[in-house]
Amino acid sequence: MTIPADRAFLLYGTTRTEPAPTELKAGRLTAKLVGGNLRDIRYEGVDVLRAISFLVRDRDWGTYDPELFDLSVEETEEQFTVRYGTRCNGPDMMQLSIAATITGTAEGMLVFAAAAMSPTGFETNRCGFCILHPIGGLAGTNVSIEHVDGSLEATRLPDLIQPWQPFKDMRAITHTVLPGITAECRMDGDTFEMEDQRNWSDASYKTYVRPLALAWPYMIAAGETVSQTITLTIRDEEPKASLLLSPANPVTLQWGEQDGELPRIGIVVTPEEAADTAVALRAHGSFGLQDLLLHFDPAAGHGRAAIDAFVPLAAGHKGTVTMEIAVPCQRPLDEEMQEIATMVREARLRLDAIMVSPSVDRQSTPPGSQWPDCPPLEEVYAAAKAAFPTIALGGGMLSYFTEINRKRVPGEQVAFVSHATNPIVHAADDQSVMETLEALPFITRSLRAIYGAKDYRIGPSTIAMRQNPYGSRTMDNPHGERIPMANRDPRHNGLFGAAFALGYAAAVADAGLTRLTLSAATGPFGLIAGPGEPVPQGGLRPLAHVVRALACMAGWEWQEVVSSRAGSLLALCGRKGKETVLLCANITTEPVTIDLAGLRVPGNASFHVLEETNLVAASSGEIPETPASTPLFTLAAYGVARLSW
Structure with a gap:
């Protein structure tokens, strides 16, 4: 669906919209064609594969x-056929041409099928197919793997997240879609x-091509053709009347059992x-924030001046102050750490905790690669x-869960563990x-399986990427596009x-986190708007209202709320004494009608909604209260709501 540029600006922070997908259908098989690749491949309306994509990646x-x-695109009731060509232009005048054909039958x-050929020679980290199996309903279920040597393996998709590849040397994988319906994905080339x-x-x-144990980047030689084919075969033992159902509407909310x-x-x-940050917090209040996470990186030139910059901010903050330290590990460790501690003491910087991680651990070590030199974490x-003998010590990774899953920290030596x-x-x-x-509950459950009840903190977790563990840099994004690994993202x-941040908090609510960091105050990750944004410069980004609402509920009792359609609506509830606050986020592009009858929300509940219609007005302060609408109310695209009673 194409939307006007002015509306796109309010929703996404950019007037650039994504092209509408081409809907493909052959009998009960459906898929979406997006940029030459397939998304949402379904049978009977049920996810079979999340995507099949022919991708080319740079160094x-x-x-x-x-x-x-x-x-x-040719389509009949029984078959669709797609053909296209495309060309990648790499550095140093390198070129790669791709011809692809997609066929689906009833x-x-x-x-x-795709064939890539370079007339010049082409450098790449990966050239070929990626196949995505959905996690919903499939995690932990039985699958059959056919290996390249023809052997068969009956196994299961991992439930807890595996740090390394669960399956190698694959030729095909078969899983159950519905009772009596299986899907085999065969990969040739x-x-x-x-x-x-x-x-x-x-x-x-x-599932991707070219094992990571092989060298990368690598060259496709001039004149060489890389040909690969993915064949998805769905077997329906007893074809029956269509099970296709339209999504249930309204979305119902019910109290869950967890707290x-x-x-x-x-x-x-x-x-x-x-x-x-100090200026912003004075101008807009503290947002109710409980923790400041100070970033200190000697490799980036941070020294005494950086410590001094933190002092007035920490002194004026009523909550806790944590400093994350990227330890250089270039000199004796005692010498490096004592030097930082001396600067902190001399500047009189108030700290309640530090979180330390070797600087080199911010760079990922993929399978088959050599781990960089680094002193033992112990x-x-x-x-x-x-x-720092008198304050809490945390460990983990300044990067992502991947890195802490692959390099397990000695949890017995630290008071808390952390990752982003x-x-x-x-x-x-x-x-x-x-x-x-959808993946966040698997992440938190997997970490809990490793570290048990250890104090657990997440963040900073933002849409934009603050550092890239998988390459030499984050990607610049001057035109406000949707770019992987970009250091700025317009949707922030x-x-x-706002909807993403609230959905994030709801998705990790059952993890028992003690700290959650979703933003900064200023800059590209901040709560305060810059020039050329949907709200006036210096005003509150929509995200700020969500962060303030979450901060005001910190330490409250969490009560699970179950959404009948978690792919459309996520909700978070907190209770303190006789007060109850319910936060809801529509995480889709379509309006969602919500049925609150199962929660028994009283008719006199206070009701605040942030949507595109009041986005600019809300940027200068509080979201105005709207008349309560219970038990049914409709939340527009990416809208967030706060109900209290």
Whole structure:
């Protein structure tokens, strides 16, 4: 669906809209064609595969996004056929041309074939197919793997997130779609393997071409053709009347059985943003924030001046102050840590906790790669504890869950563990970003399986990427596009960013977090708007209202709320004494009608809604109360609501 540019600006922080997909249908088989790749491949309306994509990645794992040419789509009731060509232009005048054909039939067969040829030679980290299996309903279920040597393996998709590839040397994988319906995905043309993409918060298991143990980047020789074919075969033992059902509407909310405590909410502060952060917090209030997460990185030139920049901010903050330290590990550890501790003492910087991680651990070590030189974590933590003996010591990763899953920290030496997540590591389209919320409960449950009841903190987790563990840099995004691994993302500025943040908090609510950091105060990750955004410069981004609402509920009793359609609506409830607050986020592009009857929300509930109609007005302060509408009310695209009673 194409929307006007002015509305897109309010929703996404950019007038650039995603092209509408081409709907493909052959009998009970459906799919969406997006940029030459397939999304939402379904049978009987049930997800079979989340995507089949032919991708080309550069040496920093950035994905080329070339335009299609000679695109043709032919469709009958029994079959659809797609043909197109495309071309990637790499550095140093390198070129790669791709010709692709996609065929789907009513019998439940889908064939996607592609041939890539370079007239010049072409450098790439990966050229070939990626297949995404959905995690909803499939995690932990039985599958059959056919290996390249013809052997068969009866196994299960992992439930807890696997740090390394669960399956290698793959030729085909078969899973159950519905009782009596199976899907075989066969991959020809190269050797494939699977990684558990939930590590990066993607809502999928990814089967990809070219084992990571092989060298990358690598060259496709001039004149060489790379040909691969993916064949999806759906077998329906007893074809029956269609089970296709339209999504239930309205979405119902019911009380769940779980409860707990809501986390303290923090913001991240860099030395470069410290002064602006202090000004912003004075102008707009503290947002009720409980924690400041100060970022200190000697490799980025941070020294005594950086510590001094934090002092007035920490002194004026009523909550806790944590400093995350990227330890250089270039000199004796005691010497490095004592030097930082001396600067903190001399500047009289108030700290309640530090979180330390070796600087090199911010760079990912993929399967088959050599781990970088680094002192044992036990020695890093011992040096940190000796330098800061009176405050809480945390460990983990300054990057993402992937890294802490692959390099387990000695939890017995630290008071808390921490990591971040990022939703645009592999894909940056709107659907993929929101789908990452599905993976968050798997991440928190997997970490709890490793560290038990240890104090657990997450963040800073933002849509934009603050550092890239998988390449030499984050990607610049001067034109406000949807780019994987970008250091700025326009959706942070629009309603999308607010709905994503609230959905994030709801998705991790059962993890028992003590701290959750979703933003900064200023800058590209901030709560305060910059120039050229949907709300006036210096005003509150939509995200700010969500962060303030979450901060005001910190430490409250959490009560689980179950949504009948979690892919459309997520909700979070907190209670303190006789007061109850319910937060709801529409995480889709369509209006959602919500039925509150199951929650028994009283008719006199206070009702605040942030939608595109009042976005600009709300940027100057509070969201005005609207007349209560219970038990049914409708929330517009990416709208967020706060009900209290």
